[in-house]
Amino acid sequence: MSTAAADKTVPARHRVAWLRKGLNIVTQSYSMMLAAALLAAVLLLIIIVPLLPGYDPYTQNLAVSLAAPFENIDGRTYIFGTDTLGRDLLSRAALAGRVSLLIGLSAVIISLAVGVFLGLVAGFFRGFVESVVMGLADLQLSIPRVLLLIAVAAIVGPSVVNLTVLLGLTSWVVYGRVARAMALSLREREFVLSAVTQGASATWNIRKHLLPNVLPQMLIVGSFELGQIIVFEASLSYLGLGIQPPLPSWGMMISEGQQYLEIDPWIALLPGIAIFMLVTGVQILSQAFTSESQFELATPPKGT
């Protein structure tokens, strides 16, 4: 991340142009279009399917258990097939996707907020505050994230809220680092300029100036992190330590499906493919925003 680029303030109309640029990016290269297609497919699953008739993620029907995708069984075609308890996999996958995406987005927002706050505070106030925040970051990084998640989830219990907060709290460091770097560089400038207005006024100024600069970068980082968090949540659910039944989750579906790999691999494959599509789509698009915005932020409009 170039802090030099971050020195330029991004006014509001620039951000709209930003969005339009975003749409342009998508149509520009093949990988972008692929990413958009993947994302669209997954979002289709997540958003549309629960609205269709026949959507039912919970009802068990042992008579139709372990049906293959598109198999017509007992007078009904299950597009994704059924699992070992006869539940419709399409519905379950859709609901699981909603839950995952919800948790993922919320966790990203939490970690972004926490990270930006701690990072700005550390970079601006320096001294003891900075040491504490950075020390916290280092400590957190000295335990593999999955282990930390497992340990805390084990102790506080894996509810959806707990998971979201936990995922959010363990992911703040990357935002914190960038925010701190920006605070450090901008701090010098503002202090020189607003030497007269000290105290609270300066603080407020910093917030007004720092945040608009910091946020665009953060959103880029966040879009990449979204993929990571979704994978973490899926991993936890796979281990049985994440989303708990009766709520379905892709991770848990994969875990359940692993036992039946020889008989019906689709139970495990379909959720996995869904994760892959979502994560890939998000990551490719976030990369596009990265290169695009570095160009944007580096050339400020005249008159700023």
Added chain:
Amino acid sequence: MLRFLARRLTQSILTVFGVLTAAFFLVRLAGDPSVLLLPVEATDKDIALLRSELGLDRSLPIQYGKFLLNVLQGDLGLSLRQRVPALDLVVERLPATLELALTAFVLGLVLAFVVGLIMRLTPSPRLRAAIMWLAFIRQAIPVFFFGLLMILLFSVTLGWLPSLGRGTISHLILPAVTLATYELALYLRLFNSALGDQQGQDYVRTAYAKGQTRTRIILRHMLPNALLPLVTIAGINLGMLLGSAVVTETVFSWPGVGRLIVQSVSQRDYPVVIAGVLMMSLVFVLINLTVDLLYAVLDPRVRLS
């Protein structure tokens, strides 16, 4: 070199203490530790015993002190399920985890090295693009799903390799490859940019001015310099590796510490969970230290400062 070693050692010790402290507070997070650390059928006498042992009736600093003392003596409580010291259970499983993690780590670096070299030496830009794409796709697949795919292909469909357990080399292959390939995309990108960085360096120009051949310049001059950032990043990624190992062990029913932790969580055997997490952190810190030493070996500037 000695000063470098001393400094890193001190850092490592401080980190370990930090983790211990965090664990200390974590356990108290959910309320009374004696609830977590004793089985349901514990008698009042058991509870009282534990309370005095942990110093729960005393002030926090004393509790902390007792906690540290206990840990340093190797006393991390008893497994609720098996009534044996939690630490013993963890130590028993440690070799399996180390075998998997270290194999995967080395394999990952070797793979990155070989594939990176191929990418650099090949004249075909298509091959280069194809490799990077494959690596990128691999990285977008969660570790556990990739493991599952491996099982589906090599165990279920082809029947070449066993899908679970530990025993022979063939048991090690699938889990190690699953782990090792995960970070390949990152390593390759880094390796390539590191090699690319070397390309423009002055000493490379000097080597050409000496009349050296391109291949030898890459192998003898650029490579050792490009390895340095690679090793650094590999070290930093150790965290991911150990975390992924925890998950991978469950996929392949590999009898390591990770699987023990997961099983213990579902069985609410908290002393084992805590012991396991602490042990993994210790391993992490130690491996980091080793990677730093490796860096010192590779870079004479670090070694001699």
Added chain:
Amino acid sequence: MTQGSAPILSVRDLVVEAVGASGPVRIVDGVSFDVHAGEVFGIVGESGSGKSITMLAVMGLLSGRTRLAGGEVKLRGRSLTDMSREELRRVRGKQVSMIFQDPMTSLNPVLRIGNQIAEILEIHQPELTRAAIRDRVIELLGLVGVPNPERRTRQYPHEFSGGMRQRAMIAMAIANNPDILIADEPTTALDVTIQAQVMELLLAVRTRNQAAMILITHDLGLVAETADRVAVMYGGRLMEEGPAEGIFSRPAHPYTVGLMASRPRLDAAPEFLYSIPGQPPSVANRPPGCVFNPRCALQNGREICATTVPSLDRVGVEHSTACHFSREIDGWIGKVNAGGGNTMQETP
């Protein structure tokens, strides 16, 4: 120096292009000169004048987006520009070697000095045994004045001081007794106190090996002291070329005059440090006509300077200049000297 004998290095109409955002740019635009055996040939110019690139092109060391786009280079009559990459590789380090500006970055930080010097021997004298190479490396280090050479061969570049690193580079460069030694700003990156020593060493070593030396520098004083012949470059083109003594006593190009005037003098009170007004030219946008025209105090608004590129014409014995009005320079300097130091702006 033997005038009239065939030159050992002959450069004709050398053109180097770089690929820019909007098409190729000629960084070096038609440079020609000769270097004779055993002479010290200085190439002087501001940074950006193309002097380093010219020699890199001669050695075939252009990288990235720059490439040789025209001209011919002959070494002892053999065309370097026509050679295959492999043949050129064998010339480098053996018949022509080069020393670069910054010895810290020009040496590989993770290899021992001894190994790096040995490398140039291994490449071009593969018949030598390892023991012979080792002895030769120690001998070379001793030759360039590195104390305790045997111990030093096992050290790494960062354990050497700046001056010693450059000595090691010199040792590498002379290892195979090259015919031509190219030194690209060899002392610029060194401490002032060391510069003289290293330069002295370079000259001594060159003389001992009877090699020609091409000294690339922006330091006019250095060139005045050491060079036999000098070429002055500006904006990728040659402005003036001739014997050092001739150029400094009777410069035939306004740019050369300007360069000399801008040197701070120890014998006169520096109340005004002259610098040639204006900016160095952008090679992407060369002005039509003479490239020095925009900053020239001699042109006096004359149209030919702005429209026609002056050719390199002889003005004396082996002395050429690229200026339409070189014959006016003597008179012009006279007026300037009479009027005081700061009247370079005055047009004749």
